[in-house]
Amino acid sequence: MSAVDWTRRTAADLADALASGEVTSVELTQAHLDRIAAVDGDATAGVHAFLHVDAEGALATARESDERRAAGNPLHPLDGVPIAVKDVVVTEGMPTTAGSKILEGWVPPYDATVVRRIKAAGLPILGKTNMDEFAMGSSTEHSAYGPTRNPWDQTRIPGGSGGGSAAAVAAYEAPLAIGTDTGGSIRQPGAVTGTVGVKPTYGAVSRYGLIALANSLDQAGPVTRTVLDAALLQELIGGHDPLDSTSVDQELPSLVDAARQGASGDLSGVRIGVVTEMSGEGWQPGVMARFQESVDLLVKAGAEVVEVSCPTFVHALATYYLILPAECSSNLAKFDAMRYGLRVVPEGNPSAEDVMKATRDAGFGDEVKRRIILGTYALSSGYYDAYYGQAQKVRTLISRDFEAAFDKVDVLVSPTAPTTAFELGEKLDDPLAMYLNDLATIPANLAGVPGISVPAGLADEDGLPVGFQVLAPALADDRCYRVGAALEALLAAEWGGPLLDKAPDLDKLDHREGDR
Amino acid sequence: MPEISRDEVAHLADLARIDLDDAELDHLAPQLAVILESVASIRGVAGDDVPPTSHPIPLTNVFREDVVTPSLTAEQALSGAPASEDGRFSVPRILGDEQ
Numbered sequence: 231m232s233a234v235d236w237t238r239r240t241a242a243d244l245a246d247a248l249a250s251g252e253v254t255s256v257e258l259t260q261a262h263l264d265r266i267a268a269v270d271g272d273a274t275a276g277v278h279a280f281l282h283v284d285a286e287g288a289l290a291t292a293r294e295s296d297e298r299r300a301a302g303n304p305l306h307p308l309d310g311v312p313i314a315v316k317d318v319v320v321t322e323g324m325p326t327t328a329g330s331k332i333l334e335g336w337v338p339p340y341d342a343t344v345v346r347r348i349k350a351a352g353l354p355i356l357g358k359t360n361m362d363e364f365a366m367g368s369s370t371e372h373s374a375y376g377p378t379r380n381p382w383d384q385t386r387i388p389g390g391s392g393g394g395s396a397a398a399v400a401a402y403e404a405p406l407a408i409g410t411d412t413g414g415s416i417r418q419p420g421a422v423t424g425t426v427g428v429k430p431t432y433g434a435v436s437r438y439g440l441i442a443l444a445n446s447l448d449q450a451g452p453v454t455r456t457v458l459d460a461a462l463l464q465e466l467i468g469g470h471d472p473l474d475s476t477s478v479d480q481e482l483p484s485l486v487d488a489a490r491q492g493a494s495g496d497l498s499g500v501r502i503g504v505v506t507e508m509s510g511e512g513w514q515p516g517v518m519a520r521f522q523e524s525v526d527l528l529v530k531a532g533a534e535v536v537e538v539s540c541p542t543f544v545h546a547l548a549t550y551y552l553i554l555p556a557e558c559s560s561n562l563a564k565f566d567a568m569r570y571g572l573r574v575v576p577e578g579n580p581s582a583e584d585v586m587k588a589t590r591d592a593g594f595g596d597e598v599k600r601r602i603i604l605g606t607y608a609l610s611s612g613y614y615d616a617y618y619g620q621a622q623k624v625r626t627l628i629s630r631d632f633e634a635a636f637d638k639v640d641v642l643v644s645p646t647a648p649t650t651a652f653e654l655g656e657k658l659d660d661p662l663a664m665y666l667n668d669l670a671t672i673p674a675n676l677a678g679v680p681g682i683s684v685p686a687g688l689a690d691e692d693g694l695p696v697g698f699q700v701l702a703p704a705l706a707d708d709r710c711y712r713v714g715a716a717l718e719a720l721l722a723a724e725w726g727g728p729l730l731d732k733a734p735d736l737d738k739l740d741h742r743e744g745d746r
Numbered sequence: 747m748p749e750i751s752r753d754e755v756a757h758l759a760d761l762a763r764i765d766l767d768d769a770e771l772d773h774l775a776p777q778l779a780v781i782l783e784s785v786a787s788i789r790g791v792a793g794d795d796v797p798p799t800s801h802p803i804p805l806t807n808v809f810r811e812d813v814v815t816p817s818l819t820a821e822q823a824l825s826g827a828p829a830s831e832d833g834r835f836s837v838p839r840i841l842g843d844e845q
Contacts (some may be wrong), residue, residue: 339822383807432802446801475808476801548785559762567764568837570826575838582838587765599764600774604781606762617787622798623790629799633772661777662784704803 236261237402241459244405245307248299255292255299255310259354262290262312266356266403271737273376276739277384279398281317281356282325283373288312291354298352302488308466309352314404316395317358318365319450320439321345324355327448328441329363329373329391332565332572332593342439343474344408344450344467351466356404359394363595364562365415368667371658372663374596376744379654382694382733389419389667395453396423399738406463407453412443413550414647414671416451421646422699424685424729426714428452429458429671430717431704432678433478435464436471444557445476447550447675454593455730457684457715458493461485480705488708492715497531500713503538503639508670514649515691520696521645524686528643528713528722538639540631545624546626546673551665552608552621554678559605560597565590582689600661629677636703641713644670646697665722673703682710685729695729750779 236244236258247253263285270276270283295310304310315321319327320338322345327333341349348355362372370378370393378393380386381401388397395407396419409416411429420427428451435450443449452463463487471477504525509518529535567573567589568582574589594602608617635642647667657663674681679701686698698717702709722728755775759766766774820833829836 283784337820339825472810476803476805478803542791545788545791548788550800551781551785552788563763567828568835571828573828580838581842582840583763585838586763587760590763591765591767591770592766596774599759599766599770600777600781602762602764603758603774604778606758607750607754607778607782610761617785620788620792621785623796623801624788625802626796627792631800649805649815659777661781665781676802 237265240456241311241405241406241454242309242456244311248310249304249307255295255354256289257705258310259288259292259312259356262356262404262675269401270403271739276379277381277397277401277403277736278376278378278400279359279394279403280314280357281327281329281394282729283362284355288322288354288356288527291352293697295352295354295364304352306351306466308462310354311406312354312356312404313348314356314359314395314398314407315348315676316392316407316409317361318410318441319344319408320441321355321358324358326358327375328365328570329375330593330595330598331374332589334572336571340439343436345439345600347467359392359398359407361394362391363392363598364558365410365412366558366597366601368414368418368486368664369657370394371654372595374595377654380651381736382424383651385653386694387422387654389422389446389651391415392419392453395527396420396425396427399453399455400425400730400733405455406459408450409453409466410440410448410450411675412447413554413675414668416453416707417671417681417697417699418647418667420453420683422651423734425697426457426460426682426684428464428710429674429680430464430468430707431478431680433476434482434680434705435468436474436477436705438471438473441559444554445561446557447554449675455728457682457711458486458489460682461489461711478705481709482705483558483708483740485708485711487515488711489715492712493719495531495716495719497528497533497713499531500641501639502528502533502535502713503642504535505543505642505644506534506537506539507541507543508644512648512666513645514689514691517645517649517693517696520687520689521698524698524721525643530715531716531720536639538635538642538652540635540673542627542631544622546628546676547669549621549624549628549676550668550672551604552617553625555601555605556608556618557605559602559609562602565593570674597661604707625676628673632673632679640702641709642701644699646670646699650689650692650694650696670699679704680707680710682714684714685721686717687721687729688732750775791802
């Protein structure tokens, strides 16, 4: 064990340490692999953030990175800094399951664009992180491989669907991770694990190679411990991709510059709107208290804060739970037991259709079945106009609410989630209660605008992390980073360090041998 | 108030090619009814004059040059198949069902 614990450093620090020759990528990568071996455990105990760990591959990449550094030719400032990737993002030669039994053991023959960019920059990929099956859920309990546990309290959920990526960075198993956010799956896990998560503008990061949940809502983005690290990662993975026809063909303002500017703590001239509809009944008092204190800090930093009403936001949840199931029922039709994944063959002389039905029943979990059936209903003739068609119209009204709000203010703010992390199992069989976790995050996906969640402190009731959300107009992701970094700096100054310093030390598990 | 019966759920599952057994139908049908009742709240929220949004960021058609680019080999494409034969996907019989 070296004197320095490299797993505690930010990615930006690690990049500096690599550049100065203070540490090698092999040392960094090994330190994180050791941490994973010590705390990650498996489905029965430990954080269980990872579904697959690729020690050999990560170390091989690290060795190549060190050779490039030694020769003075790093590919990117983050060359050699290890990263974890959510298991919904395809990785050539590395298993990809999307948390589903139907893809157990599948090894993709190609890389997602996000992964291609990570590899082209020389970052060792530590492994694939746990998630709700096909990203459907807010707790990671819908993973077919067992839940991830919140590093703050292992009897509680880490958020979802990207609980694995958030828990991995919160537990110092990785400095950086990739998440995907369809209704809050990056931001809500960030909130409940005391980490940073960003959903970029729709189309700002390529969706090529993301196993689609809902095409018009899905967005990949960074999962990190600091706002600056998130900016560095989004700049690495973002930008136009000809392989994704919905990719935005426009340069964003510098995100790293915005994060650095925000960290100065000066928000003079920034107009901030507090969303009226994201408070009140159902919002935990400890969450609202930390949120209000954060708003007060932003005022002290020079921001002008007003209340803004977005009246249609109260219909966002219902809109989302019609549009999403409709899109996912169509997307998941490709799991037909013919071209990849599981095939279950019933007895007798079954037809292709019999095989398909048996396979989809065996391979999909309850939440996936619920949403596919709901989507099939919403799209069926006689109901289409009343449900899916109406939801698409309400989606327009939600976008108009954003437009009207951004006429008055530069960013909108709210708590990221209505509550702190709840107990594992508490809402597992109550879908509607589970859906309510995404109340504050869903509007951004419907309108395609960017959002960030940064830690805002611990709730008084339970001592668990609270997230603060900043939403900006499409393509103005830099505003999320500026305001997020300002709040992060102001709160760190009050606390004397980052929020994660207050997280409990994790028990070291017995070293488990295995093929994980 | 929308209703969704157990029979309707069975029919939808059939359309979605999911072979739900009785226990699953008993479990899922009431949950779907609750979800449906909740999402039905958007009826009447938007008037006829509101255009639908299918995509959050306005886009016109996106084309690429009509040139051949590298793609998966047949071997790669078949690498995850449950069964393959002679460079093709091997599937169960597709004929012979009543419908």
